[in-house]
Amino acid sequence: MPIVPARPSVLHTFGFLKTRENSMIASPLRHDTDMGFTLIELMTVVVIIAILLAVAVATFMSTTASANAAACKYNQRSLNEGIAVMTSDADAPAIAAVEDVRPYVKNFNTVSKCPSDGTPLQLDAGAHSVICPNHP
Numbered sequence: 001m002p003i004v005p006a007r008p009s010v011l012h013t014f015g016f017l018k019t020r021e022n023s024m025i026a027s028p029l030r031h032d033t034d035m036g037f038t039l040i041e042l043m044t045v046v047v048i049i050a051i052l053l054a055v056a057v058a059t060f061m062s063t064t065a066s067a068n069a070a071a072c073k074y075n076q077r078s079l080n081e082g083i084a085v086m087t088s089d090a091d092a093p094a095i096a097a098v099e100d101v102r103p104y105v106k107n108f109n110t111v112s113k114c115p116s117d118g119t120p121l122q123l124d125a126g127a128h129s130v131i132c133p134n135h136p
């Protein structure tokens with residue numbers, strides 16, 4: 001029977017991968033000298049990196065959301081202080097919209113919007129404070 005050389009396996013298509021023939025020859029203790037990685041080893045590393053990235057991105061998104069909520073609370077407090085000053089001013093007109101507080105609040109264009117998506121803050125029903133639809 002003629003000796004047929006082993007056909008290259010699918011793993012031969014990647015130069016950096018360990019060939020199947022070398023894997024079968026190598027000892028289970030991996031004292032072989034070839035420096036390749038098997039496809040399973042590479043896939044394991046890729047999966048681990050993907051899991052770590054998913055955790056990191058989720059943490060980053062949560063941190064951003066809590067920072068926006070805190071900034072929105074600060075904006076609401078600034079506008080509420082402006083409303084308090086305005087209501088104590090005898091010459092000030094009645095408050096009908098958030099826009100009326102503009103002369104009493106510094107940086108009104110920035111403070112009057114929710115930092116999450118730029119939604120304008122709204123007066124509550126009694127017009128004594130400002131609320132945010134995103135952060136009640």
Ligand SMILES: [Zn+2]
Nearest residue numbers: 072114132135
């Ligand atoms: Zn908000």
